[in-house]
Amino acid sequence: MNRYLITSAIPYINGIKHLGNLVGSQLPADLFARYQRARGAEVMFICATDEHGTPAELAAAKAGKPVEEYCADMWHVQKDLSDKFRLSFDHFGRSSSARNRKLTQHFAGKLADNGLIEEVVEKQVYSNADGRFLPDRYIEGTCPDCGYENARGDQCEECTKQLDPTDLINPRSAVSGSTDLETRETRHLYLRQSALRDKLDAWIDSKKDWPVLTTSIAKKWLHDGDGLRDRGITRDLDWGVPVQRGDAKWPGMEGKVFYVWFDAPIEYIGATAEWADTNKLLDSDWERWWRTEKGAENVRYVQFMGKDNVPFHTLSFPATIMGSGEDWKLVDYIKSFNYLNYDGGQFSTSQGRGVFMDQALELLPADYWRWWLLSHAPENSDSEFTWENFQQGVNKDLADVLGNFVSRVTKFCRSKFGEIVPEGGAFGDVENALIADLTAKIRTYEAHMEAIEIRKATAELRAIWVAGNEYLQTAAPWAAFKTDPDAAAMVIRLSLNLIRLYAVLSAPFIPDAAASILTAMHTKNTDWPDNVAQALNTLQAGDTFTVPDVLFAKISDEDRENWQERFAGTRD
RNA sequence: GGGCCUGUAGCUCAGUUGGUUAGAGCAGAGCGCUCAUAACGCUUUGGUCGUAGGUUCGAGUCCUACCGGGCCUACCA
Secondary structure, eight states: OOEEEEEEOOOBSSSOOBHHHIIIIIHHHHHHHHHHHHTTOEEEEEEEEBOOSHHHHHHHHHHTSOHHHHHHHHHHHHHHHHHHTTOOOSEEEETTSHHHHHHHHHHHHHHHHTTOEEEEEEEEEEETTTTEEOOGGGEEEEOTTTOOTTEESSBOTTTOOBOOGGGSEEEEETTTOOOOEEEEEEEEEEEOGGGGHHHHHHHHHTOTTSOHHHHHHHHHHHHSTTSSOOEEOEESOSSSOBOOBTTBOOTTOTTOEEOHHHHHHHHHHHHHHHHHHHTTOOHHHHHHHHBGGGTGGGEEEEEEEEGGGHHIIIIIHHHHHHHHTSOBOOOSEEEEEOOEEETTEEOBTTTTBSOBHHHHHHHSOHHHHHHHHHHTOOSSSOEEEOHHHHHHHIIIIIIIIIIHHHHHHHHHHHHHTOSBOOOOOOOOHHHHHHHHHHHHHHHHHHHHHHTTOHHHHHHHHHHHHHHHHHHHHHHOHHHHHHHOHHHHHHHHHHHHHHHHHHHHHHTTTOHHHHHHHHHHTTOOOOOOOSSHHHHTTSSOTTOBOOOOOOSSOOOOHHHHHHHHHHTSSBOO
16 A cells, blocks of 8 residues: 655644645645545554744743743644634644654764764853843844844845844844843854765655755755755744753753754654654554654655745754664655745735634635635646636636536436436437547546646546536536436436545545535545546435535625725724 | 745636637626526627847747846744
């Protein structure tokens, strides 16, 4: 049996994610996981919240809560929204878990044992008023070049010039506004990525089938300037994984924590261990997904992420894995995404611009969003969400093509034969042609899904739905019924089976609607149509069904205009 | 500044290693059908493939320059 380990980039804890975040990793990962499960593969689908780092501490302070409490609360909020979007994680973990703490310290220890950790004393800006070191971008001031007064310590957003915090005129803390800043020395651990450069380079080179977006970003980091640089993996923060060398103390590192990007990807492993704990399983049960010497050799590991995450997944995390000298599973395929823009600009969490996961579900069920977002997944370039486009796509594809097909077939059957699959005769030429056509389309659909070509898969699935409407038009059971009721019965028997087939094929995209269809058809049979002719004989004459409610209500112009207006500004 | 991606019909996008009259869906137009969520089917109108050069028997596809959009650039995550 095929085995797939699938991870989605783990969403940051400080707030509710917007639709751009969703379509950039979790949603396509879910699509792939659901598809592989439907094909009979054994799947381990992992996600988690990424809880450490400065923004989490600041968000907690703003919310007036201790950071642990804030993160625990936000985890529940994000978990709830994941469930409502039907993201089928086998486990939704937390990077602050005990498992991840242990694993992160373990990896750091192994890396140190292998001579890949270096201690560096560096100077950083400390804010006395805030009682904390400030990352560069949390220092603001006047740009020495253009005079912009809110330039950040890493870059002036006005003139795009890259800066050093010490370049700023009248620097102040972006947290409190305090100008009581000083430069202090602090000791940190660096991961010697440079020592692993050739190995990483060769590894990336071997990945001929990865998206260009993925490899080009990795290559840039590997070869830019002097090549891959060492990277600080510790921070002076309160909230995080305490720096330890395995189980032992790390002299000189007291009170420090690991950098969020060091522990976050390790949580993919941590969350799998959490999964085992939650389900009262053994360590060997999660290790068979991650340790190549314990069964993970034949696992295909696929990661999903937005392009901003690529360097960490192509270089830093692999460096951690390789550098450990242990037999951990390395990623086999990285599917990366560009950004989804909102109505002419970017979605923005900090500015509250766009539609957020909780708001989306207030407007419409998850399937509507899943379908539109996946059919517009930003695979090759940034793509754009507009309300007109959304309305058009949902109404046409879901309501008119699929929903209406289900409606017309079931209602016709009810009025002529009752809510029961009619007998009719054997399939004729038209039916055989349909079967041949569907077989070709389904094989194409499978190929796109295997290759994780999401837009192409979407288009093919839509074509499969359209084939049903074309068939009905040709077979015209409403006309046949008047002269040859048996022939009409056969057409309807096949069409009812088509409905079930559509539910099975569409379930990865629109799981709720698929489930509703199967319920209406009184069947639990979700066998994948390896043989289409056979699949279209699943529902037998005499089987009953219930005409379902409207599967997808159309979005009215009025709704669209209201939503457009409501979401024109920024979130409260 | 550097790197990468991108610019194809009104809109969203396909276009394999360069090869005959550039494709799809939506929107528009016409016809058909009447089972259905005024839904469905068929036909059809739209493009000098960002601009200008170049390589080639032949370029949307390769090269150069320019123009436009986007991302990244290592202490946000």
